Amino acid sequence: MSSQFSYTRIAVDGSARAGIYHTPHGDIPTPIFAPVGTQATVKSVTPAQLHELGASLVLSNTYHLYLRPGADLVAEMGGLHSFMQWPNPILTDSGGFQVFSLAGIRKIDADGATFKSHIDGSMHRLTPEKSIDIQQKLGADIIMAFDECAPPHDRAYNEQALERTTAWAQRCLQTKTRDDQALFGIVQGGVFDDLRIKSAEWTASQPFDGLAIGGLSVGESKTEMHAVMDKVVPLLPQDKPRYLMGVGSPEDLVNGILRGIDIFDCVLPTRLARHQSAMTLTGRINMLNAIHTHDPNPIDETCSCYTCQHFSRAYIRHLISAREMLSSTLISIHNLYTLLRLVRLCREAILEQRFTSFAQDFLSQYNHPVK
Amino acid sequence: MSSQFSYTRIAVDGSARAGIYHTPHGDIPTPIFAPVGTQATVKSVTPAQLHELGASLVLSNTYHLYLRPGADLVAEMGGLHSFMQWPNPILTDSGGFQVFSLAGIRKIDADGATFKSHIDGSMHRLTPEKSIDIQQKLGADIIMAFDECAPPHDRAYNEQALERTTAWAQRCLQTKTRDDQALFGIVQGGVFDDLRIKSAEWTASQPFDGLAIGGLSVGESKTEMHAVMDKVVPLLPQDKPRYLMGVGSPEDLVNGILRGIDIFDCVLPTRLARHQSAMTLTGRINMLNAIHTHDPNPIDETCSCYTCQHFSRAYIRHLISAREMLSSTLISIHNLYTLLRLVRLCREAILEQRFTSFAQDFLSQYNHPVK
Ligand SMILES: [Zn+2]
Ligand SMILES: [Zn+2]
Numbered sequence: 001m002s003s004q005f006s007y008t009r010i011a012v013d014g015s016a017r018a019g020i021y022h023t024p025h026g027d028i029p030t031p032i033f034a035p036v037g038t039q040a041t042v043k044s045v046t047p048a049q050l051h052e053l054g055a056s057l058v059l060s061n062t063y064h065l066y067l068r069p070g071a072d073l074v075a076e077m078g079g080l081h082s083f084m085q086w087p088n089p090i091l092t093d094s095g096g097f098q099v100f101s102l103a104g105i106r107k108i109d110a111d112g113a114t115f116k117s118h119i120d121g122s123m124h125r126l127t128p129e130k131s132i133d134i135q136q137k138l139g140a141d142i143i144m145a146f147d148e149c150a151p152p153h154d155r156a157y158n159e160q161a162l163e164r165t166t167a168w169a170q171r172c173l174q175t176k177t178r179d180d181q182a183l184f185g186i187v188q189g190g191v192f193d194d195l196r197i198k199s200a201e202w203t204a205s206q207p208f209d210g211l212a213i214g215g216l217s218v219g220e221s222k223t224e225m226h227a228v229m230d231k232v233v234p235l236l237p238q239d240k241p242r243y244l245m246g247v248g249s250p251e252d253l254v255n256g257i258l259r260g261i262d263i264f265d266c267v268l269p270t271r272l273a274r275h276q277s278a279m280t281l282t283g284r285i286n287m288l289n290a291i292h293t294h295d296p297n298p299i300d301e302t303c304s305c306y307t308c309q310h311f312s313r314a315y316i317r318h319l320i321s322a323r324e325m326l327s328s329t330l331i332s333i334h335n336l337y338t339l340l341r342l343v344r345l346c347r348e349a350i351l352e353q354r355f356t357s358f359a360q361d362f363l364s365q366y367n368h369p370v371k
Numbered sequence: 372m373s374s375q376f377s378y379t380r381i382a383v384d385g386s387a388r389a390g391i392y393h394t395p396h397g398d399i400p401t402p403i404f405a406p407v408g409t410q411a412t413v414k415s416v417t418p419a420q421l422h423e424l425g426a427s428l429v430l431s432n433t434y435h436l437y438l439r440p441g442a443d444l445v446a447e448m449g450g451l452h453s454f455m456q457w458p459n460p461i462l463t464d465s466g467g468f469q470v471f472s473l474a475g476i477r478k479i480d481a482d483g484a485t486f487k488s489h490i491d492g493s494m495h496r497l498t499p500e501k502s503i504d505i506q507q508k509l510g511a512d513i514i515m516a517f518d519e520c521a522p523p524h525d526r527a528y529n530e531q532a533l534e535r536t537t538a539w540a541q542r543c544l545q546t547k548t549r550d551d552q553a554l555f556g557i558v559q560g561g562v563f564d565d566l567r568i569k570s571a572e573w574t575a576s577q578p579f580d581g582l583a584i585g586g587l588s589v590g591e592s593k594t595e596m597h598a599v600m601d602k603v604v605p606l607l608p609q610d611k612p613r614y615l616m617g618v619g620s621p622e623d624l625v626n627g628i629l630r631g632i633d634i635f636d637c638v639l640p641t642r643l644a645r646h647q648s649a650m651t652l653t654g655r656i657n658m659l660n661a662i663h664t665h666d667p668n669p670i671d672e673t674c675s676c677y678t679c680q681h682f683s684r685a686y687i688r689h690l691i692s693a694r695e696m697l698s699s700t701l702i703s704i705h706n707l708y709t710l711l712r713l714v715r716l717c718r719e720a721i722l723e724q725r726f727t728s729f730a731q732d733f734l735s736q737y738n739h740p741v742k
Pocket of ligand 1: 299300303304305306307308309333334335337
């Protein structure tokens, strides 16, 4: 474990918690949503804009950075904070998820995975040692154990993947040397209670700095996702942060926080923005819809983001029609702000011991806006 | 002429002048470079970024806005300042240049031009009256007379086009009613001295608020461009601003200012940015060049823009390789800043009566960087 990180729990409301995760690059108020900067940039926003909208933790992807521009180059440029000019906390994943979802896998064995780059078809190999080595070169504050994410309903696959994930986690713990990085372990096991419990108990027993739940939002139902959290979270230590990987719709955030999750990340806000979809606390809005053509109102009248403080729906729709890049930037700013605002509202509700009713109200009106 | 506009000449150095153009949306220090926001957005930068890099006047294109989203919609949204959220001065062109360069022309006659939209092939007609009507709806501070821009070396075409431009200019003067807009006349005549002189004398004699030189940077040589300015500018009144339309490379700015031009606009900085080309005061840099792969230095060590204050060439090259939109934003910010910085440096040199040597030094080293 790293002495440079600590989690302070400030308030508890049911299973929900509000806290602060202290890192060498600053404090992260939890619960928190981390915008995703896959290729060392949160798509279509500058770090200054990201800072202005209140982001603290940003995630970047090891798989992508390893392939391009390469971990050695990032290290040569002073590490990821310096390279992408994000002075606040950064988290990198292990590369595992992308190897199993994005790359062409050629061979997976007890030692690691051999895969084909989705960029140029070149062959590469990732092992737990290699993933930690890359992540140490990248230099994010929070790094992740190399794990295998299996299809959620395949029992045999999940049994085997969990064995590998456990063995790889031990090798990650042994490999990691940097004290200014926190290593998080990952709970796997698909939708299978016994596997999830086994994985949670083992991961919780290890000297990880934080605990993550992986293998969710990959095809299972919402009910199944919630059931996994209900089984896993109670087995995790109270004094370490909990991270639900790759999950980030508004209702998933609230459901996760209700069950004791502290950290979320998702590409959703920026991806939806590139597809003209604006997120609000009551549902999504297709900004290309003709009903916005003459609308002088902002995307969300209750929103304080740069976009909503300045621009009409009519203007944003015009930008989309005219294929102007600014539409992605403006909607990304709004979408990211919306999720950061949501976790801030959740945190305030927890601090004021009214989170259960906040969550009930939120979930009952989400996608059912009041007329 | 509009009483809400006035040009104050502060200093003269040879033919070069430093001044202030007072408009209802603020003062424009001249000489000035106006970034182009063709479709009511300067591509890939927000108004906040534009403001931060010191822009004052921004140009938008009547032809594009007329076709999409339409002048009535912009008027309904409170005009262009409100629609695109640029609170400082705005200039719109007349639409003429795009009708003759971008659209499919079907018929041009003494009354106006019938053309085919480059967007959807629909048929439209622009006349001097229609152009002014559209520009009054858009509501820019500076609006332009509807003119015809002919191929520079075609004598017969230029004679006919100049006759139309003169007749159309009179109709524009008669049509314009808004007192919070300044109407500029346009000098045409290709590369032909007698036509340019005739056009300059006539345009200077009319109650325009400012004078523009059109039909340059459309295929003629630099020598020819300079010769036209040398003939035209001395015939223009000292107490009105002079605008060289569509010209904006660094050497063109300096050569124009040397000859007494006050206002420039050009798509070059943002267009080059989208093609990975960075502008500097000594020449252009292809940011995709492999020599930048490991370069920790900014695009331009002498530049104070947001991009150069934060990001390495290595990072910008990575963004380009990874096809990340942020590369366009970062290079656009730098390129726009570079031209705004150049006109600011020119203005300071004029105020300090050392512009001739500044211009000589600049032009002698441009594209011949000192090692
Ligand atoms: Zn907003
Ligand atoms: Zn710069």
